[in-house]
Amino acid sequence: MKWKRIVLLAFATSLFFPITGNFTAQANSGYQVVKTKYYTSSTPFHAKNPKQNAYLWNVKHTRKLHNLKNYPNSFWTRAKTVILRKHNKSAVYYYVAGVTPKGTSNLYGYVWRGYLKPGYNPNYKVWNGLDINYFLNDKDYQRYINQSPSQSLSRKVLKLFPGTRLSLKLSQLTAYGSTLSDFQKQFTDVIINKNANYAFYNPRGKVTSANEKLSAIKSAFNAAGYDSQKRSALNGYQIGIYYESNRQKGGVLSYDDGYYAGVTVAKPLN
Structure with a gap:
C-alpha cells in the first residue's frame, strides 16, 4: 500500500x-x-x-x-x-x-x-488517496476520514477507541513507519501493535474486506491486553491512523510513496 x-x-x-x-x-x-x-x-x-x-x-x-x-x-x-x-x-x-x-x-x-x-477541496466525499502531508490540521484530517469513500475501515477502527482524539501529527508518524524513538519525541505511553498494523494489509495476496480487517485488528488488540473496556478507558490519549482502500481514478496515482498503513495510540507530551 x-x-x-x-x-x-x-x-x-x-x-x-x-x-x-x-x-x-x-x-x-x-x-x-x-x-x-x-x-x-x-x-x-x-x-x-x-x-x-x-x-x-x-x-x-x-x-x-x-x-x-x-x-x-x-x-x-x-x-x-x-x-x-x-x-x-x-x-x-x-x-x-x-x-x-x-x-x-x-x-x-x-x-x-x-x-x-x-487546503484541499473540503468536499472529501469525492476524494481518495490524498497526501497526508497536506491536510491543514486535526479537524481537516478528521473531515477527510469522515467523508472519503477510502476511509471506511479507518472510521471503523477509530470507533474501537472512543475516548481518544484523532491527531494528524500522530497519523503522519504512523504513515511514515516511524520508530518508537521517533514517536517518543512528541508522545508518551505509545501503543504500537504490529499484528494490528499487519491486519490493514491483504495477507499473502488474499483480498480481505473492511470488516475482516477490522475483526483482525480488534483481535490483535484484545490479545495484547487492550480489550473493549481498556480501550474505552484511554481518555486523554490521541490516535493516529493511515489507510487508503481506494485509488484515485484517471491514471493519476501510481504505486510506491513510502507510506505505511496502521494505527498508533499515545499521549501527547504537552
Missing part, C-alpha cells in the same frame, strides 16, 4: 507545461511580471467561493484559460508565485495546476491569490 501522491504528480507536471515561461514584457495587456518565486513542494489550494467567477489566465494576462467555478470539486497546486504590475499597481498571482476527482489534465494558469484559500 505505497502510492505516489496525487498532488506531487500534478505539481511536477505543471513545472514543464509550456506556458510557464517568465516574460518581463507583456504585449497587449500592459501587465509586467516584476518578481517570481518558485516552490519545491506542492501546496494545495481551493476556491474561496466556488460559485464565483475566478479565472486562470495565461502569463500575458490576455486570455482566460479556465474558470474555477467550473471545477467546484477540484483543488489547485501551486508551482510558483508571480507579482504582476500594471499602471503602478501590483497584484500577486499563483501559477497553479488543477487536480480533479476524475484526473482531468491540462488545467493550468495564473490566478489571483485572493480567489484561493489553503
Whole structure:
C-alpha cells in the first residue's frame, strides 16, 4: 500500500507545461511580471467561493484559460508565485495546476491569490488517496476520514477507541513507519501493535474486506491486553491512523510513496 501522491504528480507536471515561461514584457495587456518565486513542494489550494467567477489566465494576462467555478470539486497546486504590475499597481498571482476527482489534465494558469484559500477541496466525499502531508490540521484530517469513500475501515477502527482524539501529527508518524524513538519525541505511553498494523494489509495476496480487517485488528488488540473496556478507558490519549482502500481514478496515482498503513495510540507530551 505505497502510492505516489496525487498532488506531487500534478505539481511536477505543471513545472514543464509550456506556458510557464517568465516574460518581463507583456504585449497587449500592459501587465509586467516584476518578481517570481518558485516552490519545491506542492501546496494545495481551493476556491474561496466556488460559485464565483475566478479565472486562470495565461502569463500575458490576455486570455482566460479556465474558470474555477467550473471545477467546484477540484483543488489547485501551486508551482510558483508571480507579482504582476500594471499602471503602478501590483497584484500577486499563483501559477497553479488543477487536480480533479476524475484526473482531468491540462488545467493550468495564473490566478489571483485572493480567489484561493489553503487546503484541499473540503468536499472529501469525492476524494481518495490524498497526501497526508497536506491536510491543514486535526479537524481537516478528521473531515477527510469522515467523508472519503477510502476511509471506511479507518472510521471503523477509530470507533474501537472512543475516548481518544484523532491527531494528524500522530497519523503522519504512523504513515511514515516511524520508530518508537521517533514517536517518543512528541508522545508518551505509545501503543504500537504490529499484528494490528499487519491486519490493514491483504495477507499473502488474499483480498480481505473492511470488516475482516477490522475483526483482525480488534483481535490483535484484545490479545495484547487492550480489550473493549481498556480501550474505552484511554481518555486523554490521541490516535493516529493511515489507510487508503481506494485509488484515485484517471491514471493519476501510481504505486510506491513510502507510506505505511496502521494505527498508533499515545499521549501527547504537552
